[in-house]
Amino acid sequence: GCDRWADCCSCLKLQTHTMGLVYLLQIDEEVAKLLELKARLGGDDGKHQFVLKTAKGTRDYNPKQMAIREKVFNTIISCFKRHGAETIDTPVFELKETLTGKYGEDSKLIYDLKDQGGELLSLRYDLTVPFARYLAMNKITNIKRYHIAKVYRRDNPAMTRGRYREFYQCDFDIAGQYDAMIPDAECLKIVYEILHELDLGDFRIKVNDRRILDGMFAVCGVPDDKFRTICSTVDKLDKMSWEDVKKEMVNEKGLSEQAADQIGEYVSMQGGMDLAEHLLQDQKMSQSKQACAGLSDIKLLFSYLQLFQVTDKVVFDLSLARGLDYYTGVIYEAVLTQAGVASVTTEAQNGAPGSTEESVSVGSVAGGGRYDGLVGMFDPKGRKVPCVGVSIGIERIFSIMEQKAEVSAEKVRTTEVQVMVASAQKNLLEERLKLTAELWNAGIKAEVMYKKNPKLLSQLQHCEESGIPLVAILGEQELKDGVVKLRVVATREEVSHTVDIHTAPHLRTI
Amino acid sequence: GCDRWADCCSCLKLQTHTMGLVYLLQIDEEVAKLLELKARLGGDDGKHQFVLKTAKGTRDYNPKQMAIREKVFNTIISCFKRHGAETIDTPVFELKETLTGKYGEDSKLIYDLKDQGGELLSLRYDLTVPFARYLAMNKITNIKRYHIAKVYRRDNPAMTRGRYREFYQCDFDIAGQYDAMIPDAECLKIVYEILHELDLGDFRIKVNDRRILDGMFAVCGVPDDKFRTICSTVDKLDKMSWEDVKKEMVNEKGLSEQAADQIGEYVSMQGGMDLAEHLLQDQKMSQSKQACAGLSDIKLLFSYLQLFQVTDKVVFDLSLARGLDYYTGVIYEAVLTQAGVASVTTEAQNGAPGSTEESVSVGSVAGGGRYDGLVGMFDPKGRKVPCVGVSIGIERIFSIMEQKAEVSAEKVRTTEVQVMVASAQKNLLEERLKLTAELWNAGIKAEVMYKKNPKLLSQLQHCEESGIPLVAILGEQELKDGVVKLRVVATREEVSHTVDIHTAPHLRTI
Numbered sequence A, B: 001g002c003d004r005w006a007d008c009c010s011c012l013k014l015q016t017h018t019m020g021l022v023y024l025l026q027i028d029e030e031v032a033k034l035l036e037l038k039a040r041l042g043g044d045d046g047k048h049q050f051v052l053k054t055a056k057g058t059r060d061y062n063p064k065q066m067a068i069r070e071k072v073f074n075t076i077i078s079c080f081k082r083h084g085a086e087t088i089d090t091p092v093f094e095l096k097e098t099l100t101g102k103y104g105e106d107s108k109l110i111y112d113l114k115d116q117g118g119e120l121l122s123l124r125y126d127l128t129v130p131f132a133r134y135l136a137m138n139k140i141t142n143i144k145r146y147h148i149a150k151v152y153r154r155d156n157p158a159m160t161r162g163r164y165r166e167f168y169q170c171d172f173d174i175a176g177q178y179d180a181m182i183p184d185a186e187c188l189k190i191v192y193e194i195l196h197e198l199d200l201g202d203f204r205i206k207v208n209d210r211r212i213l214d215g216m217f218a219v220c221g222v223p224d225d226k227f228r229t230i231c232s233t234v235d236k237l238d239k240m241s242w243e244d245v246k247k248e249m250v251n252e253k254g255l256s257e258q259a260a261d262q263i264g265e266y267v268s269m270q271g272g273m274d275l276a277e278h279l280l281q282d283q284k285m286s287q288s289k290q291a292c293a294g295l296s297d298i299k300l301l302f303s304y305l306q307l308f309q310v311t312d313k314v315v316f317d318l319s320l321a322r323g324l325d326y327y328t329g330v331i332y333e334a335v336l337t338q339a340g341v342a343s344v345t346t347e348a349q350n351g352a353p354g355s356t357e358e359s360v361s362v363g364s365v366a367g368g369g370r371y372d373g374l375v376g377m378f379d380p381k382g383r384k385v386p387c388v389g390v391s392i393g394i395e396r397i398f399s400i401m402e403q404k405a406e407v408s409a410e411k412v413r414t415t416e417v418q419v420m421v422a423s424a425q426k427n428l429l430e431e432r433l434k435l436t437a438e439l440w441n442a443g444i445k446a447e448v449m450y451k452k453n454p455k456l457l458s459q460l461q462h463c464e465e466s467g468i469p470l471v472a473i474l475g476e477q478e479l480k481d482g483v484v485k486l487r488v489v490a491t492r493e494e495v496s497h498t499v500d501i502h503t504a505p506h507l508r509t510i
Helices: A012-018 A022-041 A063-082 A104-109 A128-137 A182-198 A210-219 A224-238 A242-252 A257-266 A273-281 A289-307 A346-350 A374-378 A394-407 A429-441 A456-466 A476-481 B012-018 B022-041 B063-082 B104-109 B128-137 B182-198 B210-219 B224-238 B242-252 B257-267 B273-281 B289-307 B346-350 B374-378 B395-407 B429-441 B456-466 B476-481
Strands: A093-095 A121-123 A143-152 A166-175 A203-209 A314-317 A330-336 A364-370 A387-393 A419-423 A446-448 A470-474 A483-488 A494-498 B093-095 B121-123 B143-152 B166-175 B203-209 B314-317 B330-336 B364-370 B387-393 B419-423 B446-448 B470-474 B483-488 B494-498
Touching: A063 A143, A063 A166, A063 A182, A063 A394, A093 A128, A104 A224, A128 A143, A128 A166, A128 A374, A128 A387, A166 A182, A166 A394, A182 A203, A182 A289, A182 A330, A182 A364, A182 A387, A182 B429, A203 A210, A203 A289, A210 A224, A210 A257, A210 A289, A224 A242, A242 A257, A273 A289, A273 A314, A289 A314, A289 A330, A289 B429, A364 A394, A387 A394, A419 A429, A419 A456, A429 A446, A429 A470, A429 B182, A429 B289, A456 A470, A470 A476, A476 A483, B063 B143, B063 B166, B063 B182, B063 B395, B093 B128, B104 B224, B128 B143, B128 B166, B128 B374, B128 B387, B166 B182, B182 B203, B182 B289, B182 B330, B182 B364, B182 B387, B203 B210, B203 B289, B210 B224, B210 B257, B210 B289, B224 B242, B224 B257, B242 B257, B273 B289, B273 B314, B289 B314, B289 B330, B387 B395, B419 B429, B419 B456, B429 B446, B429 B470, B456 B470, B470 B476, B476 B483
Parallel strands: A203 A314, A419 A446, A419 A470, B203 B314, B419 B446, B419 B470
Antiparallel strands: A093 A121, A143 A166, A166 A387, A203 A330, A330 A364, A364 A387, A470 A483, A483 A494, B093 B121, B143 B166, B166 B387, B203 B330, B330 B364, B364 B387, B470 B483, B483 B494
16 A cells, blocks of 8 residues: 555545545555655645645644643553652663564564664663663662553554554563562552553453463473464454454464364353362373463462452453563453444544545553563563563543543533733733732742733633633722722622732642 | 773773883784683683673663662652653654754664664654654654653764763653743753752753854854854853854864954953843944844843852853754753762773773753754644753762762662561471461551571571561461560560461561
8 A cells, every 4th residue: 555645644635535436546546655755745835845734643732632642641540650660761772782683573664773883772661671671770669650651553554443553552560579470469459449540341351271272272382483483473463353363373374274173163262260269170181380370370369359359351362462571470451342432543543535434443541461481581680570460551541431422511621721811991001010920929820911011801711711710800890999890700799809929828728 | 992892891901901001002902802812712621602791882771770770760850740740751763854954963872773674763862852753643742752762873982081872861841832932941940959969969050042152153153064063063162162152063063263363352241130131232243133032032031040049050161052052042951060970881880991091071961952853853834832841860860969979978778678587497488488378468568588498697698688677487386376576676676476477467568
């Protein structure tokens, strides 16, 4: 497909007209390319030198979106703090070699910086690898930390409905040598609490274990050197049918059909602690020590999840694989299951064809697992620091919250201004500025119009538009009397106050 | 100099030994290179495959530093909100062409991304150009917004004492067609409020105007095409002596000595509204219409600053130039003037030679100005949106706050945990987990040790180390009685509470 199609701003109208006319797509693509070229070369008036857009797969947040984002962050951060986490921050780029060999097949999606002399750098792909680098570098063996920051992935546009190339991750991790499954259970408790509090409809948290997957592959006859690549294929089960996954295993990855069929039987299994018990008795599975270790830990995990009262949303699901290379034990992923919630896709925001089609799967909103080997990869002596963590991916959550806000009658305020200092008469700029400064000095959120003689109506309109509850009105008479008139914008109720702000309790306690 | 010298971790010791022995530096550099090469190739034990460091000019923030950073951010954000600003966010990278031609001589410091197919991208150099791009792209003509985010500059290491290549900017900007100098005065008021509240010692805010500079250059006989480059040289007056600045003007930039001397006279002038009035009468300066427009605006600005009660810290200083190309009117810069505050430099943290020398100038902590032409550069029809703004650079502020925290007796808490759920007896893990979950569900910040049978002492030690005020102690007897023992860590005072958290007012009101 045309790489520029979805990005071209100049031809949005044209695209809209032809939307749905699939047989015209090829022509449109050519037109779009030409229009973009024209725009780059100077357009109609010779002034349009810039293609006015953000980089592909990225977006701006406007004030309304920021207000929603802040709300989501506050919920997530409150939860992380409730669980006793500290926070750290790391640079947006790392030495390229720090990221090398950590992401398996996904490594091709890493953004590299241009070699401008000096070190070879890459944008971080997640927050987990920088965290492990941080632990090794500072010789930290125990920490519970959260980190909220943007990560970068050069995702293939054809695969990125609803995905961005720059997006936030909210990570919570527990590093340290502890008794089995206790920190792991806390991570799941955290996912449960956050999804519950964000009120996004029903959800499921799928749980599996890398050791169970590896054991399963072994007993199904997958050669050792194909574990990782077969695991990647299993990971696609949330997007592809079993038939297609099987085809990839057999045709592309050279697995025997018999092995694939056996895997197919296992990965269709879902349950709770009972399924783990059942599989511990399974004739085949029980032959793998690894699988048994994983299954026993799943049992233990569920016993802690019962104490945490979260088992109603957690499913032991053998089809859960997760793509990243570094997981060594428990893995999990949370999905929203409420039907009818269409996620806003990147393409939809760019107005490309396909934007009207409803996205069926809301998809994963959190994931994580245990990675006991990662820190050791950075330590000069290979000293291991066991870690388990979870990452909340909030772009989809934002999309849903945005849609909810649009539907809701409640207006989203983007400022917190309490009072507008206004005047009905001319030549009172100095008095307005002076009073505004007094309000600021008293810690009150106040605005004043940047005009010498603004109309009262436009001052009041600004209050209504941005939800400012109060307006302080200055006039010749009020100045003489040493008072300000304070009007409640919604009710038009008015009171007079002495000008000394420090004795104006109505303002101070808003 | 050797680019890797300051970055090499393996040879720190060696560097320390030879520190100050300047004649050995050349040899040391070679040794450092070899040691680094050795580390890269596998080191002594064949396991040290990574150079364990962050990219040059960047750093991690540990939990203590994050606690301080949060405090600084809160002060700044409160101020921005008090002045009625909304917030936006833009991507960390922009199309390369978006940044082209906006930064003058500084453009060479822009980080480019590697061409991996697709668009040519660069990391943002500041938040102002992305803001202007955002306004033009969304056809916004009025907004007051703040934006706090990291920006990226490939600064020359030799020039970067106390500077980072990745650092935060906290920007506040007012866009819109308003009456002269009112928004400009508010920006200065904001700088004043923030530096006052952060309590970093005395400060000055220098003010000048690009039109005054340009007028001054014109009346001093600087050719039109040399305004920008001479302006860049004047900008170095805070780091270089007048003698050196003059040399650069005359020898490197080909200015006549007479013109340089005349500039020298003007740029030594400092004052307030009176100086602006004086220069409006100046025989030479008054010949420039531009300079007069600037001087009149400085007068007007000072009249508003008087109403805002901030003139005690503001100085009209003709030597202030600021490097960026896009300013068109008022410019300003805030500097901390308190002596004896040494800033922690990048080099100091990397342990390179020179780290022990005390940095004398604390330097600029905020800067900004008016840029009425920037948005028009992005608009297809060249429509202008007048803008004025200020950027708080907080790395130096962090450094000072960190030093203050180190000196202070008060311990910086990095978590907000209110209670630790502990036990003195064995086999009570389940009860501890259950109670902890109940506390979490009640919104209480609680921790529990991830061990089956932790020692009471180690549980209490953790409370003392991380400042947790309360410990809930479970025992067989308490379980029988249906109570928990609640101990105040500091005083060892103990009370018994019923286990039902919802009726435990002590915990709920902490």
